[in-house]
Amino acid sequence: MHLVVIGLNHKTAPVEIREKLSISNDALSDALASLKSSRLTSECLILSTCNRTEVYAVTESGAHDTAIAGWLARYFHILEEAVSPHLYSYAGHKAAEHLFRVASGVDSMVVGEAQILGQVKSAYAAARQGQFTGTVLNNLFQQAITVGKRARTETEISKGAFSVGSVAVQLAGSIFDNLSRCTALVIGAGKMSELAIAHLVSAGVTDILVANRTHEKAVALANQYCGRAALFDDLASVLESADIVITSTGSSEPIITRKMAAAAHHARRGRPVFFIDMAVPRDIEPGVGELDNVFLYNIDDLQAVVSAHSAGRQVEAARVETIIAEEIVEFLVWFRSLDAVPVITALRDKLEDIRSSEFDKLMTKLPDLSPDQREAVNAAMRSVVNKICHNPMIQIKGYAADQSSSEKLATICEVFGICPNEAEKPAEPGDSEPGQ
């Protein structure tokens, strides 16, 4: 039994690829059904957010990651060569660790953001509802949700301003009461802009405008985050409606002049504006910050606040890693014990076979026994078998939780002359609650 994860995220793939592989919640069960019918997996789950698409699967023989990658390409109608450089895959405990990091928000674009846990929960709910998950994924995801909750309640990872983006959002919260009522204008469609949008979205901003010199890029980025694209040439008028303006373009000349900002500020009747200039060279004239009720922060200003916090971040990140390490041990003990189940079953079956055939032979030799005597003989034989079995069973269970479990289990099989793969697989009640 193998646990694998195959997918891509904001670190490995640009938005153009990610948007092709993103699946809405409604389409999830269709995708899962397609994956299941490909017979590659015995359990599967798809986690798809703005920033990642990942397939979690349990396969019976071999990791099958290239086959699953092939399925991804086919299902999303994209060339395998185009997608495979962006894919990563982890197997076994690395896959579990990856999921735990995702659920705790450490792997997010906005470290510590709270949305991802909800997305993990709903992906799990969708897969479980369609009975695409079994014992392994049920257990794994329930534990991942526990990890996510612990990371949020036991550490400050979701509270601190540990990155430029989160500092920007925190400052915006010192100006505006309710970010969900704010309009944010993001100028530029590069990686920084995307990161900024991710921060804004995770802080609850819903009205997002994206403007870029190449309009198509603005449209792609806006679509990915349910925003609107604005024409770059209309900037002066768009500026009027924006409470938060974030710029990160490669322009060598300032894009927002003091004159433009003053005009927009006048049209807004003096409501405060928060300008964040992430670009080097700068996109916003420094004079903009001299306007009354206009707050201008550039990348250095934000960086200064971040470095004041960075000691805190390392402490919190380390605490999250500790939680993940604790939970991974717990999961692995359980996961490895699964390997022992077929061996134990095979051993028990083998001994039972021997016992019943010997019993039958004996009965043909001793036909005169009374039913009571027969039963006594039967009970004695059963007792012998059980007593012989007892210690090996405990040892097998113990081996399974061990690192080198497969070697030891192989030895056991050799010694007893059993082959667990031929034996019937353990029952997997898909809807039973595995013990936490």
Next chain:
Amino acid sequence: MNQITALLQVTLALYFVAGIMFAVRMFSGSRRLSMGAYGVAGLGLLAHTAALMEYGFHRQSMPFTNLFGALSFFAWGMVALYLAVERRCKIVSLGTFVCVMAAAVTACVLMLPRDVSVRLIPALQNKWSTVHIGSAVLSYSGFVLAFGASLGYWLQERMLKTKRINAIQKHLPPLDVLDRFAYRMVTLSFPMLTLGIITGALWAQDAWGSYWSWDPKETWALITWLIYAAYLHVRVMQGWRGKRANRLLLTGFVSVIVTFIGVNALSHGMHKYNW
């Protein structure tokens, strides 16, 4: 009188404790603590109300007809107004300011001489007097709350502009909350001040036969009225927000203090409080 003193001492202690609780709440973010702070401030307000009623009963007039009563009523108005609007405005941090101010004023009140035997001079026994003094003093309470918010605004604005991002900055309310709260307080207090000035004029006509006599208190009340009228005008009509509007609020507060207390300390007009 001893009973009133005791009640005011209890009030002072409760306001002080509530102020500390609000201050701790600012930095800890515990919701239960803010509920506790409201509870303690509310109890303080009850004790305060009892003290004022007792005092009024002793003097057989409204409690605010002398400096002791007026100051006391002023502190009472601050806490009452704050507790009444806080839920809507979600401005917990201002609780610290309000409770500390109310505690300080109550402490001053306790140091004032008080004599229940002094009855009002006949000119002050008039149907307008209750409305005149009551609404004027209550408007001062509201203006002080607006001042608290504008002080917070000034601090927050300064820190954001100079990019000093620290724990104090983080725990101050957002600018637009402070701005909105100050505006609300002024829209509440301004009509009250207007009412106070009008009923004052009517009372003056009844008592002295002239509506307006440029008594220092009257002059300063008019200046205060003009400053807040200007604030409302530029905020509503010109859309002034931020620093400039806030400066008017800070100026307005100075004028309120001169009108309420300063005039009495400096001059001997007919508005001088009797003890």
